[in-house]
Amino acid sequence: MISQADRGRGPVIVVADFLGAYSLRLIPGIREVLQARGVPLLVHVHDYFTPGVSPLLRHVFAGAGPRAAIVLPMSKAQSRDDLDRLLAAHPDVPAVALGTASGQRPSVRADNRTGMAELVRHVVDQGGVQRVVLVRGVPHHVDSVEREAAARETLAQAGVLLDESLVVEGGFARDVTYDAISALVRAGHRFDAVVALNDEMALAAVDALCDHGLDVPGDVLVTGFDDDETPHPRCSLTTVSQQLHQQGRRAAELVLDLMDGAPAHDVLVETTLVRRSSTARALPAAPSGTPAARAETGRDAVPAGQAAATNAALDLNRAFMSCAGEQDVMRELGARLARLQVSRCFVVLYDPAPEEHPAERRGRLALVHPGVVGAQGAPEAPRFPVADLLPPGVRHELAHGTLLLQPLGVRGHELGHVLYEQQSLLQHTAEVLRMDVSLALDTIARHRELEATVARRTEQLRREISVRERAEADLRAANAELRRSLHRDGLTGIANRSAFDEHLAWAWARHRGDGGELSLLFVDVDCFKLYNDTYGHLRGDTALRAVAQAMEAATLAPGDLAARFGGEEFAVVLPGTGSAGAVVVAERIRQGVRRCAIEHRASPVVPWLTVSIGVATTRPGGALVPQDLVQAADEAVYAAKTAGRDRAERRPVVGARS
Structure with missing residues (x-):
């Protein structure tokens, strides 16, 4: 349990569920006031898409000992309620609500x-x-x-x-x-x-x-x-x-007053x-x-240095695609932190959580920037309680400046956390250090799990000669899954062009033998160049991931395959599916993308992102070849775009094309 004396030396923590235009204009005001008093600041940003309080924030209150808290508005009711309960469990931590009224703690709001x-x-x-x-x-x-x-x-x-x-x-x-x-x-x-x-x-x-x-x-x-x-x-x-800058300053002043024992009161900031x-x-x-x-x-100019940092972020995303291990990821990240305008950075990777006592989880320091500390990044690096955030050798870094704290993980799977500092806070840096690093580490972990599965199956095969046939089948399945993971598109996570070509050839050969129908969908994101020009390539990458997820959600049959064909073009192979069924899948994809509600104000169609889909169906045989099906689907998607976009069109398959 953290003593009051230890807690008094800890940082003030700002809790936010998203680092966007709103919070990025509040935090500098908070930082100014706290820096003048020599009080360190820790900004915790958890995953906006995950409801509730992150396990990392609970670790902070259990171990790091914040001396006070400033709470920004929570987008989800569960996150707000969980945070209220967490603060109630730590009555010795004075807290201020910033930007919203609160009956449980003093607030700073606009008039x-x-x-x-x-x-x-x-x-x-x-x-x-x-x-x-x-x-x-x-x-x-x-x-x-x-x-x-x-x-x-x-x-x-x-x-x-x-x-x-x-x-x-x-x-x-x-x-x-x-x-x-x-x-x-x-x-x-x-x-x-x-x-x-x-x-x-x-x-x-x-x-x-x-x-x-x-x-x-x-x-x-x-x-x-x-x-x-x-x-x-x-x-x-x-x-x-x-x-907002003034609101941030007033919130910091109020929380300092509370720490000094002054009575609580609400603050209304002039507008x-x-x-x-x-x-x-x-x-x-x-x-x-x-x-x-x-x-x-006066708002269209790009902030100084932001273009260079954006290029570094894109370069880092590409570099992660070739990383084979955690040390590769840390090396590529460390080489670009200066270009990302990050002055300090610490990455902590977690060991598997103890099943009976998850609160006792431990981690190891994988990266520290600038400089090298001990055996950082090595598997034998000393372990320390995750609740401490940093190991003893560098824990003094929490006692000065402003550090942003973000969890690393995918789909609720905790992988670690990152602490970093920037003089001028940039939203895209936060996204890179959370999403891209998380995805790179998750991909490596999944490869490692698959490789471990193959190893376990191989050993089982050696020991269980009597059930060799079944063990060999399991081994082939595990190896097939491993190969399939290597055919994933690095940006969207779905199958890549190589996997598409192999799957189409397999489906063609299958139906050439059994006479079944084979359908192919070509999916093209409407006006995607305009989207990138309007919102930037980082938002464009996020939009492509959302389209890929909508496609995978719409392909339900075991043999269906959604793949990235290239750029903003996608394809779906539908074995054993006739024309009517293919149109149903196309409509599911189109509606799935619409439900994502991705803003696209530059689109001449509607002010959100849409897709055009080409549908082609045939029975493989005679003189037909797979390219005939591909060309028919390509012509169909062109017809859909010519007809106004945000729709699906069908075209017949004709053989003997030149």
């Missing part, structure tokens, strides 16, 4: 009411505004309730009657808002302003209005709230800044109206993407 009132008065003062659309957030969400109440009150004070038929539900979500505004326009409602309770909904309203031929701000003024600095090609958004082109009716709006538009927003 929603004053900011929204100033925003609405600005809209009304533009002149001629009489019919206002109010886009609501999440019912009972504190920010949503406060902002809506202030908007209604200020409109009433200005003599503008709010028509309840123009109050729509946006749910703080882009797609819900886009549909709601589109429905108003199609129904013939007339309005001259849209007041949305956050920026995401406001930008969705801009898209919906422009897609229906209306001009912003010429026909309709649009405002948001949050100033999340998301660039938009159609206009720059008038909004309210929550002063600031940010006027931009979405309400500048008196000024002509600069065309999308012009230098004038970019100069107005």
